[in-house]
Every structure is written in C-alpha cells, then in structure tokens.
Amino acid sequence: MSATTAAATTDVAAAAGSPSTSSTTPPRRRSHLRKRLELLILIGPATVLFVAFVFLPLIAAGYYSLFDWNGFGPLVDFVGLDNYTKALGDPLFQGAIGHNLFIVVASLVVQLPLSIALALLLNGKIRGRTALRLLVFTPYVLSEAVTAVIWLSLLQPHGVVDGLLEGAGLGGLVQLWLADQNVVMFTLFAVITWKYIGFGIILFLAGLQGVPDELREAASIDGASGWQTTRLIVLPLLGPTIRIWIFLSIIGSLQLFDLVWIMTLGGPGGASTTMASYLIDRGFRRYEFGFGSAVAIILFVICFVFALFYQRFALRRDTQGAITGRVE
C-alpha cells in the first residue's frame, strides 16, 4: 500500500470516529480489513500453538479430573470431585506437598542469604572475575538429568563423598544419602543448591551493578559501617532482584521433578515424592489419567494462586511493562 492511501485512510478513520477505538488511540494507517488480516497472520500461529498445547490441555485436565479414567476409551465414569478428595486425603500426596514446601522454605532460608552474601563478596575488583562468573554459572546450564546422574555417582555408598568425609576424619557423618528416609530430602536439597546457587549469585551480581558506588562511598563517609551500608542501602536497592529470585525459586521448587525422578523415583518409601513425581507416577505408571489430572489441577492451583498473590503484592512495582504488560 502506498503512503498516500495510508494518509487518506487515517483521515477517513478519524472522520468516521470508529466505535471500536477510544479517542486516545493513535490514528489508524490501514484499512480495517487489512489490519485484521495482518493481525491474524501475526498472532494466529502462536495462539493456535499455545492454545493447542498449553491452554486446552489445562482445560482438558480439569475435565478429565472429574472422571475415573485410564486414558483409553470414552469418559463415562463420572466421579465428581472424588479424585480431589482422594488425592488430598492420600498421606503420600500430603507428604509430597510437604516435600515441595520443604524445598521452598529451605531455598529461602539457605540459598537466598547465601547467594546474596557470595554476590556481595564477589562484587568488585577481583582477579579472574570473568572466569569465576563462568565457572559459578556452569551447573545452572547442565540439565537436571545430567546433574542427577553426576550426583548419583558421587553419592554412591563408599563413593566419592563418603571417601572424602572419611579422609577428612568425618567418617561419622557418612549417611545412606539417598536410601535413608530421614536424610534423602536434605541430600536432594544440597544437590539443588549446588545446581542453582550460581544462578542466584549471577542474578545478584547483575543487580549489584545497578547500585552506584557513589551511594556506598557517601554512606561510609557519613560514618556508616560496612554492615550498615549493606543493610540500609545495598539490600533495599537489590529489592527487585530479591523479589524476582524468590518468585523463580518458589515456582521452581513447586515443580521439582527431573532430579527426583532420576535420583530416587520419589523413594525410599515415598520419602522424597514431590507433587510432580506423584502426578507422573499415578498418570503414566498406573494409567490413572483422571486421578492424575486432579493432581495436576491441584498443582496448577497452588502455583497460580501463589503467583497471583505474589505478583499482586510483591512484584507489582518491579515488573510493570514486563509482566503486567503496560506498553507505551
């Protein structure tokens, strides 16, 4: 279309005062039909893909969850909310929720302060900083599958970890890392920390780049101690980064699957079952598709409610334009 027609349509649209747009929208440059077509070409494919593989499956899961169904044949055995009450009443699933919450809380209590502290220590001039960043970040890019296999090897009875502890005269600390019901969650948490701590450090290092040196210098000229400067100036300015880390960490902890599935299959005796591993176990190993769908919906509701509240109350100011999506 030529520029002149574009200008002309603008006038027409303005004159017609089209009903679908408010007075604040900029004048249109294209005919209505053409714009429709362009939008269809641009958004259509992504929407179809997304609806087919993300949105509809979610709705379908909600529907299946009301049936007793093995994934084959017609959905006839309507059971209402039975699957939900059964799942929520199952001690194994209650345990799974507990294990996810354990990872959520442990991450907040251990990983958050640890990665901030390490980022503060590593911030500033240090020899080999680039190499250091690269090394620290390495475990994060490994797949959870590879991470699981690595640590399965390290944690074997009489394996490397046991050998090192004995070598250090700490043989008494040796445990059945993955086979002891009282130990396995702590072991998994340690592996998770190994894999994800570098991500936190890098994120906070990036956040610290946004804290001007002048502020810290001014504070210390005013007589603030190092700890006071950190607590009163650096940490508040890190606020947005901390809040996004907490968000990612909690969502990740609620979804924990690959690592658990490969390292323990949720065992021993359900001691490391997570919501997702419980879901896959019931759905794909026992073909309880209706029941598994109910578990999926519970998992979704937990993630969604958390995300909604968190975005409403904590993330709001940080992410305007990014997640809340205001443009212009």
Next chain:
Amino acid sequence: MTATTVSPASRRFTSMTPVRYLAALLIVGVTVAPLLFVILGGFRTNAQINSDPAGLPSPWVFTNYANILGSESFWRFLGNSALVSVSSTAVAVDLGSMAAFALSRYQFRGREAIYSMFTVGLLFPLGVAILPVYLLLRQLHLLESWVGVALPQAAFALPVTIIILRPFMAAIPTEIEDAAVVDGATRLGFFWRILLPLSRPALVTVSVLAFITSWNGYLLPLLVFNNPANFTLPLGVATFQSQYSQDTASILAFTALSIVPALVFFIFAERHIVGGLTGSVKG
C-alpha cells in the same frame, strides 16, 4: 578521622580482599570438583574407582571415552537433541516474535487479554498439562516423533519469548516506523526489514533461553519416546545410568561427554542468558 588519600570505602574493600578470594576459591572448588570427578573418572577403570573413589587416574585409561565416542547411540542422542532443540527454538522464536510485534505495535480490542493468556503460561509447568498433551500427541500420532517433543516445548517457550520481546519492540520509537511508512514500507515490511534487525539482541536472548530449556528437557522426551533410537541426550544419559549402574567408569565418561555440548554452547551464550534473565526482570 585520619586524612588519607584512600577513601574509607575502598580501604574497607581492600581489607576484605583475602576473604573475598577465599570465598571465590571455595565456590569454584564446590562447583568444579564434582565436574572434575566426572571427567577424570571417565579416564579410570572401575577397579580404580572402587578402590579409591576420589583418586586420580593411574594409569590413564582411554577406553571408556573411546567406546562411547565409537558407539552409535551417543551420536544418535546428540543428533536427536540437536534436531528437537533447533526446531523447537525456531518455532518458538518465529511465532513468538510475530505475536510480540502485533501485541506491541498494534492497537486492537482483546490485545491485553491475549497477552495475559500468554503470560499465564509462565506460571505453570509442563507437568500440569502433561497428561492431556500426551493424549493429544497420541491422537496426532506424534509419539516416538521428534515433532511431538519440539512442538509442545515451543508452545511452552512462547510466554517467556513474548514477555521479553514485547517491551523491547514497544520501546523502538514510533518515528522509525513513521519514516518507514513514508518511504513506502507496509507494516509487515517494517516488521521484517526494520523491526526484526533492530530487535536482534532480544531475539538472541530468547533463542538462547528457548534452546537451553529444550536441550535440557527431560519430562517430555521421557514420555514421548520409548524407542532408544529416538532418545535425546538427557534421557539417554539417565537411561544409560540405570542400565549400566555397575559400570561407573562408563557412566562417568558418558556423562562427561554429554556435558561438552552444553558447556561449549554456554561459553558463547553466557552473556545472553544472564542478560535475558535480568532483562526480563527489569523489562
């Protein structure tokens, strides 16, 4: 206060230096030691590993690595992973950038609703939708097919792609678009010839994120593939581990080799990963 040329702040930092190097050393040690164990363990025999798990290779044995590099399955897993990840990334970035363009530079009714629909996708994992997705793939005869993994992965990569691209595209000044229109460009022409090239940094970031997510994916390949000939690398490694659980040396060699592509890619892409993750925070 004593007058010195060194400001209090920098003096404090200098005094912290040994602590800082110690911390750096500790982190590097904890991060790297397990990886070193895996790589070095691949150069040992099972007898060596059993008698001294944490020891060094003596003598160095190359058969473990040679066997795996000579086996068909490792290369097959690698090829499958590449095929799945490249196609999933291509689909996610192509469709995502088109949608982000429309969602950032067109005014239309329902825009925010569509955008919200995509952002909700960010909030739940593949696991939540996996049962129906599996049934859908079965119906489409996409089980045992790389397409059956790549398509859902692309769909789940759309939210983050669009969330990063939209503000980036929205920030490109309207004057540039007006100038293009005056020069006779259509809106799609502007998208293709001007906006996409200008969005290159953001496009690289979303590509890297989509690629890594797909490359590391485990759940979907686990459910879609039963035939080992179709396995991707993460699934292959995990299966190898459970099949040859007595042959630690081979497992370590296999694992070490499977880390290599990820590391090479990561060294080139590190900046974009960090940039993307923090960029999506700051919008």
